[in-house]
Amino acid sequence: MRQIIETEGLTRVFHGRRAVDGLNLRVAAGEIFGLLGPNGAGKTTTIHMLTTLLAPSGGRALVCGLDVSRQAAEVRRRIGYVSQEKGVRHLLTGRESVEIEADLNHVPRRSRGQRVEEVLDVVGLLPDADRFVADYSGGMQKRLDLACGLIQVPELLILDEPTLGLDVQSRHRIWEHMAGLRDQGVTVLLATNYLDEADRLCDRIMIVDVGREVVTGSPAELRRTVGTEVVQISAAEPDKVRAAVEGAVPARRIAVAGPRELHVHLDDAAAALPEVIAATVRHGVVLDGVSVSRPTLDDVFLLHTGRGLRDLTDAPAPSPAPRSPRAGTAAGSAPPASHAGLRLRLQEIGALLRRWVLQLGRERLNLAFTLIQPVIWLVFLGGAIARAVDPGVVGTGDYIAFMLPGVIAFTIVGTGISGAVPFLWDKETGYLNKLMSMPIGRSSLLVSRLIFQMALGALQALAILVVSAILGVRVATAVPGSLLVLLVAGLLTTALTALFLALACRVPGHTTFFAVTGFVSLPILFMSNAFVPVPAMPTWMGALARANPLTYAIESMRILVIEGWRPGLAGHLAALTAFAAACLGLGVHQFRRHTVGGRE
Numbered sequence: 001m002r003q004i005i006e007t008e009g010l011t012r013v014f015h016g017r018r019a020v021d022g023l024n025l026r027v028a029a030g031e032i033f034g035l036l037g038p039n040g041a042g043k044t045t046t047i048h049m050l051t052t053l054l055a056p057s058g059g060r061a062l063v064c065g066l067d068v069s070r071q072a073a074e075v076r077r078r079i080g081y082v083s084q085e086k087g088v089r090h091l092l093t094g095r096e097s098v099e100i101e102a103d104l105n106h107v108p109r110r111s112r113g114q115r116v117e118e119v120l121d122v123v124g125l126l127p128d129a130d131r132f133v134a135d136y137s138g139g140m141q142k143r144l145d146l147a148c149g150l151i152q153v154p155e156l157l158i159l160d161e162p163t164l165g166l167d168v169q170s171r172h173r174i175w176e177h178m179a180g181l182r183d184q185g186v187t188v189l190l191a192t193n194y195l196d197e198a199d200r201l202c203d204r205i206m207i208v209d210v211g212r213e214v215v216t217g218s219p220a221e222l223r224r225t226v227g228t229e230v231v232q233i234s235a236a237e238p239d240k241v242r243a244a245v246e247g248a249v250p251a252r253r254i255a256v257a258g259p260r261e262l263h264v265h266l267d268d269a270a271a272a273l274p275e276v277i278a279a280t281v282r283h284g285v286v287l288d289g290v291s292v293s294r295p296t297l298d299d300v301f302l303l304h305t306g307r308g309l310r311d312l313t314d315a316p317a318p319s320p321a322p323r324s325p326r327a328g329t330a331a332g333s334a335p336p337a338s339h340a341g342l343r344l345r346l347q348e349i350g351a352l353l354r355r356w357v358l359q360l361g362r363e364r365l366n367l368a369f370t371l372i373q374p375v376i377w378l379v380f381l382g383g384a385i386a387r388a389v390d391p392g393v394v395g396t397g398d399y400i401a402f403m404l405p406g407v408i409a410f411t412i413v414g415t416g417i418s419g420a421v422p423f424l425w426d427k428e429t430g431y432l433n434k435l436m437s438m439p440i441g442r443s444s445l446l447v448s449r450l451i452f453q454m455a456l457g458a459l460q461a462l463a464i465l466v467v468s469a470i471l472g473v474r475v476a477t478a479v480p481g482s483l484l485v486l487l488v489a490g491l492l493t494t495a496l497t498a499l500f501l502a503l504a505c506r507v508p509g510h511t512t513f514f515a516v517t518g519f520v521s522l523p524i525l526f527m528s529n530a531f532v533p534v535p536a537m538p539t540w541m542g543a544l545a546r547a548n549p550l551t552y553a554i555e556s557m558r559i560l561v562i563e564g565w566r567p568g569l570a571g572h573l574a575a576l577t578a579f580a581a582a583c584l585g586l587g588v589h590q591f592r593r594h595t596v597g598g599r600e
């Protein structure tokens with residue numbers, strides 16, 4: 001039998017503590033294999049290693065015959081993964097979410113619509129497909145995550161507690177679907193702490209505890225390790241029942257358990273039940289009642305660990321240790337060199353851009369304030385300060401024209417900061433992990449975000465140029481110069497987004513991110529020539545402004561707006577380009593480190 005998962009001594013250590021400790025897992029093609037264990041047993045950590053999200057600290061793992069450490073990108077192409085975490089899709093509809101997921105999984109465009117309908121139907125969300133995810137209940141969001149995970153039919157489907165928090169009806173529907181997948185030849189690895197789920201669905205189960213294997217086998221085999229099953233018979237004359245049953249069934253033991261109760265111990269009570277009843281009928285015994293009791297998986301866990309699985313699982317979960325949001329293997333996903341590879345990368349970038357654009361379109365208030373704020377600066381502050389400003393100092397009688405590049409820069413610093421925020425949310429909610437387990441290029445994640453931000457920055461600059469034109473500002477370099485202003489704005493946005501993304505990779509959470517950005521954003525602006533020209537500043541401030549890359553972006557826009565084409569422009573543009581290249585380098589480095597480099 002071909003093995004789809006094979007691990008040898010698989011181990012993961014977190015801060016000196018073994019979360020997974022020498023696991024030897026064998027999952028054969030076409031089986032539903034359950035990983036059953038209490039909270040903190042190491043199920044998710046095992047899954048993270050198998051899905052290439054986490055580098056093993058020891059041992060090795062083969063998935064579909066591929067080494068998870070050395071062939072991570074290829075492994076990701078062969079598996080489907082439904083994680084425990086919910087994706088952040090509040091501003092999308094259910095259907096849009098699944099469509100985007102389909103594109104990220106390279107589902108061909110021609111079959112996408114049908115596939116999306118199918119998976120929404122499986123999880124029972126078809127009637128709600130066009131509602132916003134924000135309006136879904138917790139269980140519906142969970143089902144949506146499941147639909148996203150089922151979008152492609154992979155060789156191996158890995159599900160981490162897929163029915164957690166779902167109602168009975170939804171759970172049964174999902175179990176049926178999983179059984180159907182097995183019939184199609186899909187291998188399923190299912191982590192669960194629901195005993196009934198493991199019992200009903202899995203061909204084989206490994207019970208794990210504190211990172212180690214407790215016991216492995218089919219549910220029936222595991223129950224047999226506990227002992228026999230029991231047919232409990234209630235009748236007025238138990239001795240007569242005993243005489244009837246003796247010899248009729250292969251009982252291991254028959255015991256009178258009370259004045260009206262007889263226990264028949266068998267290996268397979270359900271199979272023997274008809275014969276037990278037939279034998280009593282033949283002997284003319286009247287039965288009050290018959291029931292079968294089987295050892296549960298909880299009994300199995302109890303036998304092997306001395307503790308009840310149910311007690312541990314039902315107890316409130318210990319507060320989870322802060323997880324390293326992402327720790328990958330050394331093998332990244334090098335973009336395929338072929339033409340087909342490029343097409344896939346473009347499909348991914350298109351899907352991610354669609355996500356950003358849909359979300360922005362629905363955050364209208366945010367969009368409106370982003371555009372209103374610079375107008376306030378231009379109209380009120382520009383208009384008021386203009387009267388108090390010496391035209392000899394600012395080099396023009398039109399202070400609004402002078403302020404225009406500063407207002408663009410001001411807006412873009414905010415855009416650069418907010419550009420890193422979706423990455424932070426994805427990181428904190430675990431959706432980044434989900435993205436990382438898909439066969440998408442790491443570069444697509446970064447490139448799509450930077451393209452989106454560049455376009456957003458240029459659009460904001462365009463809006464500011466339009467408002468200033470209404471206020472009477474005439475750009476000295478006319479349309480070509482205005483286009484160059486938009487390009488400078490786009491480049492600056494990309495640079496700042498990359499810089500703040502690098503910061504987002506480094507900080508432990510959004511609180512630190514906002515504390516740092518709140519601290520640096522205003523000094524960056526005021527230590528530049530945004531509102532006062534460098535020659536008019538005190539010497540120390542002028543030195544700081546000259547070291548501030550924002551100054552070069554503002555100066556190049558100011559030359560284009562006020563002075564016209566002049567040779568100094570090239571130097572400022574070169575300085576801005578060098579700054580952008582450095583920020584991109586830093587952003588790519590930190591992003592790769594965060595998403596590719598293994599860490600504890």
Ligand SMILES: Nc1ncnc2c1ncn2[C@@H]1O[C@H](COP(=O)(O)OP(=O)(O)OP(=O)(O)O)[C@@H](O)[C@H]1O
Nearest residue numbers: 014019038039040041042043044045321322323324
């Ligand atoms: N990134 C991390 N950093 C530190 N400790 C971690 C990290 N990830 C997991 N752990 C620890 O490893 C142990 C196993 O956790 P894991 O999430 O694998 O358990 P689990 O069996 O999936 O639990 P649950 O059923 O609650 O999901 C726990 O003690 C957990 O606190």
